Amino acid sequence: MHIVAVAVVAIFLPLVMFWLLNSEVDQLHREAMRAQAEVLGERIVAQPDGLLTFSLPDSLRGLYSEAYGRYLYDIRDADGRLLFSSRRKTGAAAQAPPLSETISGAGVTRIIDGKIVRIRVAEDLAHRDVIIDDIISNFFRRVGWITIPILLILLAADIIIFRRAIAPLWKASEEASNIGPARTDIRLPTEQIPREIIPLVTAVNQALDRLEDGFRVQRQFTADAAHQLRTPLAILRTRIETLGDGAARQALHADIGAMSRIVAQLLEIAELDTLVLDPGETADLRAVCAEVVGAIAPFALAQHKDIALKGAEAPVLVHGNSEMLQRAIVNLAENAIKFTAKDTSVDVEVSEDGAVRVRDCGPGIADAERELIFQRFWRADRQRSDGAGLGLSIVRAVADDHAATVAVENLPGGGAEFTLRFRLAEGMQAAGPAAG
DSSP states (O other): OHHHHHHHHHHHHHHHHHHHHHHHHHHHHHHHHHHHHHHHHHTEEEOTTSOEEEOOOHHHHTTTOTTTOSEEEEEEETTOOEEEESSSOGGGGGGOOOOOTTEEEEEEEEEETTEEEEEEEEEEGGGOOHHHHHHHHTHHHHTGGGHHHHHHHHHHHHHHHHHHHHHHHHHHHHHHHTOBTTBTTOOOOOTTOOTTTHHHHHHHHHHHHHHHHHHHHHHHHHHHHHHHHHHHHHHHHHHHTTOSOHHHHHHHHHHHHHHHHHHHHHHHHHHHHTOOOOTTOEEEHHHHHHHHHHHHHHHHHHTTOEEEEEEOSSOOEEESOHHHHHHHHHHHHHHHHHHSOTTOEEEEEEOTTSEEEEEOOSOOOOGGGTTGGGSTTOOSOTTOOSOOSOHHHHHHHHHHHTTOEEEEEEOTTSSEEEEEEOOBOHHHHHHHHHHO
């Protein structure tokens, strides 16, 4: 809209200048005609017998000649009778036609020997001064084109000014793009922000303060609830040991184990919500996966299933916190063991590009459920009591905190493959192409 306004002004300005030029030419013309009328008035002389005589100066004789036909004059008395004229001889002056519509000029009134005399001097507009006509007719061709470079200069200046004015807003928008559940401490900068925008930025920052307070209360509640549940669960586990019925005791132990698992996952979620990663922190993805496979192998064997570590033999350094990576991979492995068939194996494969793939031999994931499985407390089978639907949500949270990606796809031979892809550390990125 501003560019359109500048363009309109650039077009309108020459039109105004053209109008002013015409007005100035008309004003100069009227003043020149009035000056000529004054000169003619000085040439009117009263004779002793009372008659008025008029003699045209030699300097103006050619100018008012009928051959030239450009300038005209009329000299009339108070009653409008024509006394002298450049268009008729004096004797026939009374029949002189009036000045036509193409005539423009000026007039003066003088009193000579007690008689009122009106002198009119005019110019035939059909024969205006050639120089003046050329100036007016060539105005746009000679002057109007100046508006084009002026317009371009104004547009370039506008672009520079707008870019400088908007630069702080771009910076604020980049800061805003980093705000998320894991980074609620970020606030929009107010330095160099246009003062018209500062109230909006301030209101947004105040809204972020309120949101951060709400997140803090929610996280604290989750952590406190999980901690408070641990103690009664421990007491309940101790009292179950005193029961005599072995089958009942075993079933209650299974229930207590499931509840303890949910409490532990709630604590993990609370910790992830408050986690702030060090940008320079790195972890050995191969070592983390090896530790996970070693720790979870007894759990797999107890269910007549196997788990194997495959892929890279050398360390794979990625950006991230090793403890958080371990929790994500543990949840992926446990989820795979839960759904894989008996007497089959779960494979944990580490790639040199910073990816971890966990493959199982289970039923796979329906296309409609590939995003739902990462939501908290979502379960495909609500009748099952061996989980609360928190494991994969923890995996997604760890991936988000590490700027990583998590994806799932079904294998051609059956089963599902979950892929976690992390950013390689700088040293690994430099060594990758050389090794290839």
